Amino acid sequence: MAEVTRAGIFQLGDLSVTRMGYGAMQLAGPHVFGPPKDRAAAIVVLRAVVESGITHIDTSDFYGPHVTNQLIREALHPYPDALTIVTKVGASRGSDASWNVASSAAELESAVHDNLRNLGLDTLDVVNLRVMFDVAAPTEGDIEEPLTALAELQTKGLIRNIGLSNVTAQQVAQGRAITSIACVQNMYNLAHRNDDTLIDSLAEDGIAYVPFFPLGGFSPLQADALSHAADQCEATPMQVALAWLLQRSPNILLIPGTSSVEHLKQNIKSVNLHLPEDVLSSLDKIGSGKTQD
């Protein structure tokens, strides 16, 4: 049995995935734009991901753009049956690396076809609608039009499961009234806990919550309480951050991003870590957004 399965398996829509997954965004160039410095090394990381037993890779065609999907195809196609690739649409990249809204029906259809072509697939396993009222944080706004367009592409057989990203609880409710939602992907980690209430309500309904920036993203998590917890558990701070998420709720799936095989191995080891109560309560000092509990 692969070590990664110790964290368990979760039903993501109609697909089973290991709760310990992998996020491919770090494989593109600086600012998630252009090719990686070392293409061969990126291929090695992706193959190590699958060799470890991980069955959930998160990507998007707007990483690079096209770069991470093309790397995934080069490294892993034809894909193992068990592998689930989750992608996202709703944004595009400017030539200056900017992130722009691309959520008209025509833009979404074109993005789905870009993903299919660059990943070498006939159907996408899971597509998240990346909502962009504010690129940096969930912001209220109507998602009916883009989500309905995505649901039509699902009806055409181009998409198996639909998820939402960068959304409020109200948008999740609106989305669920339009179509079945397999997962929600928002920013959440030890230090950023605005979604506590949302996570618990999704857990009740068996919907996956997939935190992006689980390690803090472009500013990796740093806190005295985290370093202290890591010493206490004889682990690294990043392993504690991941173990905390796994323990936080059974519907949380991990997609830590890394361009390093060494970091990938360290991240996988977090599945063996059990954080005792005293460590959990000391880590609570780090969290923000607790007012919504």
Ligand SMILES: NC(=O)c1ccc[n+]([C@@H]2O[C@H](COP(=O)([O-])OP(=O)(O)OC[C@H]3O[C@@H](n4cnc5c(N)ncnc54)[C@H](OP(=O)(O)O)[C@@H]3O)[C@@H](O)[C@H]2O)c1
């Ligand atoms: N839906 C959205 O809007 C959205 C937004 C952002 C990201 N995402 C998805 O979420 C995934 C995860 O987010 P992320 O990659 O941006 O952030 P992250 O997983 O929080 O952190 C990645 C950073 O941590 C470093 N790192 C990873 N493992 C480490 C370890 N064991 N020790 C020390 N440093 C380590 C990485 O550097 P190294 O490369 O050197 O390891 C990288 O700088 C992405 O890959 C992407 O698929 C989605």
